[in-house]
Amino acid sequence: MDRRSFLISSAALVAMPRVGQATAEPQVLRAMGFEQQILPTEFAGATRVLGFNGSTPGPELRIRQGRQFDIRLQNDLDMGAAVHWHGIRLDNRMDGVPGMTQPLVEPGESFDYSFTPPDAGTYWYHSHYLSQEQVARGLMGALVIEEETPPDVDHDITAILSDWKFDPEGQLIDDFDNLHDRAHAGRMGNFARVFLPDVTLKQGMRIRLRLINAAVDRIFPVILKGLSGQVVALDGMPLARPREMGMPVLAPAQRVDVIADVTGPVSLEMDHRAGAYPLGALAVEGAVTPRTAGISPLPANRIPPAAKTAAQHLTLTMQGGAMGRGHGGEDIWAFNDMSGMREAPFARFSRGETARISLVNDTRWPHGIHLHGHHFHELDETGALGDFRDTTLVNPGESRDILCVFDNPGKWMLHCHMLSHQASGMMSWVEVA
Ligand code: C2O
Ligand code: CU
DSSP: OOGGGGSTTSSOOOOOOOOOOOOSOOSEEEEEEEEEOOSOTTTOOOEEEEEETTBSSOOOEEEETTOOEEEEEEEOSSSOBOEEEETOOOOGGGSOOBTTTBOOBOTTOEEEEEEOOOSOEEEEEEEOSSHHHHHHTTOEEEEEEEOSSOOSOSEEEEEEEEEEOBOTTSOBOOOTTOHHHHHTTOOOOSEEEEEOOOOEEEETOEEEEEEEEOOSSOOEEEEEEEEEEEEEEETTEEEEEEEEOSOOEEOTTOEEEEEEEEEEEEEEEEOOTTSOEEEEEEEEEEEOOOOOSOOOOOOOOOOOOOOSSOSEEEEEEEEESTTOOOOSSSSSEEETTBOSOOSSOSEEEOTTEEEEEEEEEOSSSOEEEEETTOOEEEEOTTOOEEEEESEEEEOTTOEEEEEEEEOSOEEEEEEESSHHHHHTTOEEEEEEO
16 A cells, blocks of 8 residues: 555545445444545555444434434443534533533443534534544544425435544554644644545536545545536525635534535535545436526524624633643643633623634634534624524634624533644633533
């Protein structure tokens, strides 16, 4: 095997394997270890991974908006586990944060999750225990909340982006505590791909593509070839006005929904300084007459109206990392001079209160900041309400204000979704009561 041939910085991979995703709704999500072919077979054999029900990504879970969903996590790993339903505005007890919202699910034990998703859209689920390692090993999957009336498309396709840090034998490098990675951009895989279902498209078809960035630390700028369309949702939430598809950029945990017409061979590539890197492709055979109707917005979710003026205006400053200024926290990264989970929350909100938070990136690295149990508005420079998201990317030296209606009672994590940064201090929590 030629090791260089699968490194991201080297020549392009041509034939990418596709992994089909189960669409059945399993009652049990079994966390387990097994072997799976992640790399193209010409480079290496199967990789020891973690996943659910025998595959990574785990089964694609599909639920109807507003319907109760019950699922049991069965932990067949030799370490603890818990599952977080990323982006769902759910009951705090179901949020999947061990030690905060539930006990850790020990090996051989199980935990029953039950929630009613209020919003349609593209979400995902992932381990929230030692998540930097467990997500990197494969404990993640897609969570699709279906609209009552789905948009008019020929195929609804989930595309899970991830990267993997392989050794020459095609096994994951066991250096999750690597301080260099943690202090820089995080654990960057030397191989990246997209997991796509096994469908064959026809030119002229209209598809919905649900992009999910499940990588622990990598930001994916995605080049979509053979498609002409629009972005219709961000982090699950429909855009009132769909916008030009362009090159979607996804921070870890972010989602982008695109509705597009097939105009030629379809492929996904990552824009990379070493050139476009192929992530995967969808087969296109034959043609149909394209739709003439334009792309309409998805039906809106019922989002909590924000108050005109925020009751509190807080500042969360990201600090630390390589080449950064010193800070008062005891780990590599900090928020407001504090590293890791503290006894006291970063802030307390009374239920229903609208608060503004300035997210200030005083580091040399980008950070994707995620709030549990809520979505928030990004604010533009004039203070106008922008996109409604659960994870926002803040580039080095920049800052972003967000406005959030804290209407979901409980203890909610607020952390960097570059999971290597989270694992080395960049996390906190808020309390809504
Ligand atoms: Cu996607 Cu705290 O997680
Ligand atoms: Cu970060």
